[in-house]
Amino acid sequence: MTYKYIINWELSLACNLDCSFCSQKERRNINNKIPDIENIFKIIDNLHSNTHLSFLWWETLLVPNIISIFNKLEEKEITYEITTNWILLDKFLEVLTHNPSLSTGYLPTGINSFPKIREGSYNNNVILKHLTQINISIDWYGDFHDISRWKKWLFNKLKKVIPKLINIKNITISTVISPNISNENIVKLHLWLNSIWIKEHKLIYMMNFSKTDVEHSKKQIKELRIWLPGSEKLDNNVFKNNFLEKLSLLKKLNTKTKIIIEPIALFKKWKISCKQLDKQLRIDENGKLSICEFITNNFDDISKINISDAIKNNDFIEFKKLIKSKFPLDICKTCCKLYNE
Numbered sequence: 181m182t183y184k185y186i187i188n189w190e191l192s193l194a195c196n197l198d199c200s201f202c203s204q205k206e207r208r209n210i211n212n213k214i215p216d217i218e219n220i221f222k223i224i225d226n227l228h229s230n231t232h233l234s235f236l237w238w239e240t241l242l243v244p245n246i247i248s249i250f251n252k253l254e255e256k257e258i259t260y261e262i263t264t265n266w267i268l269l270d271k272f273l274e275v276l277t278h279n280p281s282l283s284t285g286y287l288p289t290g291i292n293s294f295p296k297i298r299e300g301s302y303n304n305n306v307i308l309k310h311l312t313q314i315n316i317s318i319d320w321y322g323d324f325h326d327i328s329r330w331k332k333w334l335f336n337k338l339k340k341v342i343p344k345l346i347n348i349k350n351i352t353i354s355t356v357i358s359p360n361i362s363n364e365n366i367v368k369l370h371l372w373l374n375s376i377w378i379k380e381h382k383l384i385y386m387m388n389f390s391k392t393d394v395e396h397s398k399k400q401i402k403e404l405r406i407w408l409p410g411s412e413k414l415d416n417n418v419f420k421n422n423f424l425e426k427l428s429l430l431k432k433l434n435t436k437t438k439i440i441i442e443p444i445a446l447f448k449k450w451k452i453s454c455k456q457l458d459k460q461l462r463i464d465e466n467g468k469l470s471i472c473e474f475i476t477n478n479f480d481d482i483s484k485i486n487i488s489d490a491i492k493n494n495d496f497i498e499f500k501k502l503i504k505s506k507f508p509l510d511i512c513k514t515c516c517k518l519y520n521e
């Protein structure tokens with residue numbers, strides 16, 4: 181079997197929102213630059229064609245020339261997905277439905293209406309055909325959502341855009357379950373997703389680690405670099421009970437929208453490991469091979485070296501081995517990348 185490279189790529193740390201709960205404020209304050217397109221193209225040239233890219237927050241659609249980047253991936257037949265806060269999704273929808281002023285290359289003419297494909301598979305002839313999935317983060321329903329994101333009317337905008345998007349792309353909705361979201365609000369959100377034919381609703385356990393967890397992890401591995409300072413740790417039992425209560429409420433609704441839990445490993449007993457360490461690679465905002473969202477030690481610059489050579493770098497291999505030998509570090513214990521081996 182050929183090895184498929186699954187790569188999480190943080191193109192930029194820039195974001196068009198400033199959410200109160202954002203875990204990446206500190207990183208962004210240090211480096212908020214917009215990446216250079218030529219450098220991005222060099223990185224794409226150094227990727228294997230058998231790659232699936234996942235463009236992560238901070239806000240992929242904010243990157244200028246993002247359509248040129250997507251077009252370059254289309255040329256190389258590299259599949260990709262994006263995670264977005266959806267502020268720019270209406271603009272992106274215009275691209276996907278052919279607005280000549282925004283489009284180039286892979287945007288064919290003559291698409292005037294949405295294909296009705298809810299019952300079957302997604303339209304293979306659509307533009308940006310290697311864009312396999314759009315992951316949208318929605319943590320609240322209605323006004324609560326707008327308050328938490330410090331923007332008015334966003335949710336109303338979202339309500340207009342998503343039902344159109346689901347006709348042309350595979351859409352997944354992710355909700356971070358915190359004790360702050362009321363049972364009533366999460367039920368409303370889930371029922372709305374079901375009413376507009378969303379196939380999957382991902383419920384993500386809220387990451388919860390403290391300053392002490394960071395210090396312990398750094399004691400275990402002295403070279404470890406962690407951006408997030410950690411805060412006051414909340415009682416994990418309270419989090420778990422709250423999560424399970426909401427899950428059971430949603431399951432009782434018996435909707436067609438499938439519920440996915442991330443990480444399922446928190447609720448199972450067998451051996452846990454980390455998907456990011458075992459099965460995926462990560463490129464950071466500097467174009468360097470790195471470890472994960474929280475552990476930001478980085479290695480070779482992928483604009484200068486082929487990815488298949490970069491992963492043979494001994495420093496990279498040994499560093500990952502070190503983390504695995506101490507796994508789970510204290511900061512890892514509630515991470516959404518946990519999985520059962």
Ligand code: SF4
Nearest residue numbers: 195197198199202265
């Ligand atoms: S949208 Fe995401 S990355 Fe941007 S500020 Fe909010 S939480 Fe942070």
Ligand code: SF4
Nearest residue numbers: 454456472512515517
């Ligand atoms: S489990 Fe640990 S190593 Fe893996 S992504 Fe989470 S914080 Fe990083």
